[in-house]
Amino acid sequence: MNAPNGWRVAPIADVTVKPVKSDPATTGRETIRYVDIGLLGGPVSRLDDAPEIPSIDAPSRCRQVIMGGDTLYSTVRPYLRKVAFVGDRLDHQFASTGYSVLRPMRDIHPKFLYLFTLSQAFEDSLFPLQKGVSYPAVLDKEVRSRPIWFPPLPEQRRIVETVEEQMAHLDAADASLASVERRVIAWREGALEHLIWHTGADTVSVGDVLREPMRNGRSDRAVSGGEGTRALTLTAVTKRSFTEQYTKITSTPAKVVRDLWLEPGDILVQRSNTPDLVGTCARYQGPREWAIFPDLLIRLRPDESRMRSDFLELALRSRRAHKTLRSKAKGLAGSMPKIDQAAVASTLVPCPPPENQLTLASKAHDILEQSEASLIAIEKSRLRSAALRRAVLATAFSGRLTRNHRSEG
Helix, strand or coil, rough: CCCCCCEEEEEEHHHHCCCCCCHHHCCCCEEEEEECCCHHCEEEEEEEECCCCHHCCCCCCEEEEEECCEEEEEEEEEHCEEEECHHHHHHHHECCCCCCEEEEECCCHHHHHHHHHHHHHHHCCCCCCCCCCCCCCCCHHHHHCCCCECCCCHHHHHHHHHHHHHHHHHHHHHHHHHHHHHHHHHHHHHHHHHHHHHHCCCCHHHHHHCCCCCCCCCCCCCCCCCCCEEEEEEEHHHHHCCCCHEEEEEECCHHHHHCCCCCCCEEECEEECCCCCCEEEEECCCCCCCCCHHHHHHHHCCCCCCCCHHHHHHHHHHHHHHHHHHHHCCCCCCCCCCCHHHHHCCCCCEEEHHHHHHHHHHHHHCCCHHHHHHHHHHHHHHHHHHHHHHHHHHHHHHCCCHHHHHHHH
């Protein structure tokens, strides 16, 4: 995108000042507020609060003194768009050195700068500079080297007012979508809970309905070139999607994979993950002997004469069973909690007669289909909202908002 006629173009470094860097322990303050990289999940149009920490315990990356009107731009995985406009309540607080702290000079309206960093034009100029594979990043000096174009301050103010008005409408729409999504998920979980657990059936331990002992998977290094053994990733179970997208080719030798191959109907339980995801399960429905499973998964093979695999998956997915598994997770502070085979084996699930399990699984499938259709519609609406946001910013920084304003005047 080219700058509109009459707008000034300059590197961001030329229209911003760098923040002061300081060790919080030398400020004489007992506590400070700290904006770490993990605090942001995406763009924040006004950041007015951050966790309070003791100054003497501040990590080494807590060094940048921030002020109201600053734009914080994460240099780590910038495609996640962890960008925030700092509110006045965070004056003289601290941000991670993982941010570019952009403090505009007089020629730039602070909110104009923030909005510009969210534009496609800015991202198209910055993202190609990313380096690294696992955690691609850019340098602070690379962020500051990117060009920004801007009109005189009165037009900047008009652009900011117009964009914020449109964004407020989209924010309200997104909040409504989030509310609907929560209701759909609550309905789905409640309906499944009632269906699975209110049958009057006796409960049995998971270990009593398996046809063979549980098995942990195996994790070997990934290889390139296509020669090796295909293995699932944890994401395959989290998303319940068994496609090539959620696999990798590993160096696992052929002589050890015989007992690791998956077959349709296998139940996979995450034995280690975040506190919310540990114990999550999925029923494998891919081809036989297409993939093995990693060390962080436990494989269950139910005795279908007692417990259908589709019903066992539903029972383990229920809030009651998942809560039980999560309560059994153990781990040191700062590490991912883990469950073992004994924790899974001792978990109780209802065990109605097999013919009833078939009926219940069919009804559960209808519930899941209905909720999935609703969630897909919500996600499509979110994507439309995101596209509208990009369009509003593109219009703003191509000069069309002010041009339209002139024509109307």
